[in-house]
Amino acid sequence: MMINDFNSFKIFRFHSLHHTQFRTNYSLFMPFYDFMYGTMDKSSDVLYEKSLTRPEESPDVVHLTHLTTPNSIYHIRLGFASVASKPYISKWYLRLMWPLTSSYMMLIWICSRTFVLERNHFNKLKSQTWVIPKYRVQYFLKWQNEPINSLIEEAILHAEERGVKVLSLGLLNQASYYSFTFLGEELNLYGKLYIHLNPKLKIKVVDGSSLAVAVVLNSIPKGTTQVLFRGKLSKVAYFTAIALCQKGIQVTTFCEEEHKKIKMKLNTKLGDKLALSKNYAHKIWLVGDGLTEEEQLKAPKGTLFIPFSQFPPKRMRKDCFYHTTPAMMSPTSFENMDSCEVSQ
Known part of the structure; x- marks a missing residue:
């Protein structure tokens, strides 16, 4: 339902x-x-x-996201535009609204149904944003894997029934946790699980990884010859590393486990473009979940942190530069947008 x-x-x-x-x-x-x-x-x-009684509009494209923090409920249309525009910045007045926030959380927990957040038009293309009623922290709890996967599969099947052509998995709905060992197996293999369980699906289930890789690559300053990878590796991280090696840019890590995992994905001809570093002297860092505050403090002054994960690192340094998570500006022809995808 x-x-x-x-x-x-x-x-x-x-x-x-x-x-x-x-x-x-x-x-x-x-x-x-x-x-x-x-x-x-x-x-x-x-x-x-x-x-x-009006006929229900069938979209061409559906973006399936989820709630992030308890305060993310205020990012939607019934919330505050100022909060939605800066989803990573905490506002003092939201603490005073905690009783209302708790009520929202209880309502979401009781209903536990995917809901339509936005209806958008992009020229002749009709799109909708659907929200899984789960918070970010729940995706890191192993006992929540099955309920979350059930909600995602239900949404995919519902979209199939309505004639949706493409469904994109947003945020952690696409997650495949290669490094979160406490989670055990990957959540859904970037949507492959649902295609395997429903082989007759006509709808295309995508995760946007190719576009995210392109955005990350475009964020790296021209003339860069060396980058440092740090954080829990993902599909976006692996493809970014491969693309950089193909462009002749040396990819380095100072974690031996990360080095081995990237090396397994690389063609043998590109092996010389991957190195294991013992220092923090690099000025371009590509970072994912798991980057520690201590590691940030060891980075040299003027370091550029470029995230490849769905959520950005906490900004610890005023003498360094931080990119946003992979994102693109919405075209002016994209109508009726009220909240961002992290709403990324």
Whole structure:
């Protein structure tokens, strides 16, 4: 089961009549006063019921993401635009709203259904963003793997039924934890699990790795001859390392395990482009989850940190430079966007 429209609350349709019947339905958020003073339009209930009977729009593309932190509920349309625009920066007033945040968490836990966050149009392409009602921390709990995979598979099958052509797995819905040994096996092999379980699927399930690799490569300054890899390796990390070696850029690590894993992915002809370093003197760091604060402090002044993971490292240095996670600007023709994907 899935909640088809997170935004179809009667209260938000109430005020729309005011724009045609301007002497009624003045209230935007508190229709109680229109009831009290007799300015409620008599056709309000009829209009609302008619709006519910409209045919459901079938998107061409669905992006399947999830909640990140408890405060990420305020990144959506019912939240605050200022919070959504800076999802990694904590606001002091959100602490005062913790009772409301806790209520949201309880509601999400009780419902536990994927919901539609946004409906967008990109020229003639119709897209929607669906949200798995799980927080980031839950993806790191082994006993949550099965419930999460069930929700993702259910969403894929629902999208198939509605004629969706492409479904992209966002954030940790695409995760394959090569380095999180406490999780055991990978979560879903970047969507391959669902294709294996449902071999007759017509919908294309993608993870956006190729595009993320392109963004990371484009973030590396021209003329760079050497980069340092650090953090838990992922599909994006491996393909980025391969692409850099093919371009003649030396890839180094100071962790022997990471060095072995990257070497296994490389063609033997590119082996000389991979090195094991014993110092922190590199100025370009490609980083993933697992980069420690201590390691950041050892980086030389002016180091550029470029994340290849879904979430950026904590900024510990004011004398260094930090890129955002792999992302691109939305074109002006992309309509109705209210929240980011980390909403990345």
